[in-house]
Amino acid sequence: MNEIMDRRHGHPVDSQQDDEPEKGIVxxxxxxxxxxxxxxxxxxxxxxxxxxxxxxxxxVALIFANFVAAALLxxxxxxxxxxxxxxxxxxxxxxxxxxxxVAVLAVSKISFFAPVPLGVTIIVSHxxxxxxxxxYVSLSLAYPGLGPSNMTPKKSKEIK
Amino acid sequence: xxDLLAAADEALDGLKAVxxxxxxxxxxxxxxxxxxxxVGNAITAMARQPESAGMVRTTMFLGIAFxxxxxxxxxxxxxxxNFA
Numbered sequence: 001m002n003e004i005m006d007r008r009h010g011h012p013v014d015s016q017q018d019d020e021p022e023k024g025i026v027x028x029x030x031x032x033x034x035x036x037x038x039x040x041x042x043x044x045x046x047x048x049x050x051x052x053x054x055x056x057x058x059x060v061a062l063i064f065a066n067f068v069a070a071a072l073l074x075x076x077x078x079x080x081x082x083x084x085x086x087x088x089x090x091x092x093x094x095x096x097x098x099x100x101x102v103a104v105l106a107v108s109k110i111s112f113f114a115p116v117p118l119g120v121t122i123i124v125s126h127x128x129x130x131x132x133x134x135x136y137v138s139l140s141l142a143y144p145g146l147g148p149s150n151m152t153p154k155k156s157k158e159i160k
Numbered sequence: 161x162x163d164l165l166a167a168a169d170e171a172l173d174g175l176k177a178v179x180x181x182x183x184x185x186x187x188x189x190x191x192x193x194x195x196x197x198x199v200g201n202a203i204t205a206m207a208r209q210p211e212s213a214g215m216v217r218t219t220m221f222l223g224i225a226f227x228x229x230x231x232x233x234x235x236x237x238x239x240x241x242n243f244a
Contacts, residue, residue, distance in 0.1 A: 021218040067225070074221060082203040089199040089224060090192065097188060097231055101238075108243055115243040119236035126232055130225050137218055 020078075022071040025137065029067060029129045033060070040125070044117050052117035059121030062103055063129070066096055180241035187234020194227040 037060050044056035070092060077088030107113050202220035206213045 019214070021214050022221045025218065025221055070224070070228075071221070074217075074224075078217065082206065086196075086199050086203060089195055093192060093195050093224075093228060093231070094188075096228075097235065100232075100235060101184075104235075104239060113243070115239045119239050122232055123229070123236055126225075127229050130222065130229070134222055137222060 020075045022074045022078075025133060026067045026071040028136065029133050030064060032132055033064065033125065033129050036128075040121070044121070048114055048117045051112045051114045054112040055114040055118040056121040058107065059118045060125050062100060063122060063125045066100060066126075067129075069096055069099075176241060180238045183241070184234050184238035187237070188231045191227045191231040194230070195224050198223040198227060 037057075040060070041053050041056055045053035048055075073088045073092040074085065077084040077092075104118070198220055202216050202223075205216045209216075
């Protein structure tokens with residue numbers, strides 16, 4: 001029911017995604033991330049062994065959870081007011097950093113904990129997913145018709 | 161002599177932990193200011209042009225996430241100093 005037809009282009013547009021862009025971005029990132037994660041875990045296993053792979057998996061889970069928490073918090077606050085958005089962005093940043101610290105300290109005594117793969121995974125997955133997503137978002141903002149979600153139906157029409 | 165060396169070693173570990181914590185805290189200040197700027201300007205943009213709120217929020221979210229990466233780098237340095 002959330003989909004409406006865009007009369008200019010003649011293909012469905014998700015109105016929910018327009019109202020809550022953060023959720024759309026994070027869903028995209030998780031989808032792309034889930035495709036690359038097995039490869040990254042394999043590389044971690046080959047370089048650092050089982051401990052490294054488990055720590056890398058934990059790092060990826062932390063980053064995914066961080067993105068989801070940020071999106072949910074900002075979406076919720078944006079529905080209330082701009083002041084709530086400011087509050088949620090700043091205090092959400094502090095709370096999420098604190099939660100990340102607690103989450104890492106909590107597993108630091110467990111045998112599989114390996115700080116180097118965990119740290120590398122946190123930075124690489126956060127920046128990698130962001131850069132990957134930014135490529136698509138920049139394209140969508142500059143040329144809405146070329147957005148990834150708009151490409152498939154149009155392409156099939158052009159082939160005819 | 162051995163006791164003295166052990167005490168110095170312990171003190172060094174403590175100083176390392178304090179340094180890591182201070183570094184993490186300092187590394188979080190810059191991104192905090194950055195996120196404030198990003199969100200403040202995004203709210204201004206949304207107030208001026210409510211019709212472009214979707215685009216502004218998209219850009220704002222990515223800006224926040226990129227700024228947060230700086231704090232995460234500080235966090236990783238904290239992990240490495242404390243546990244590596």
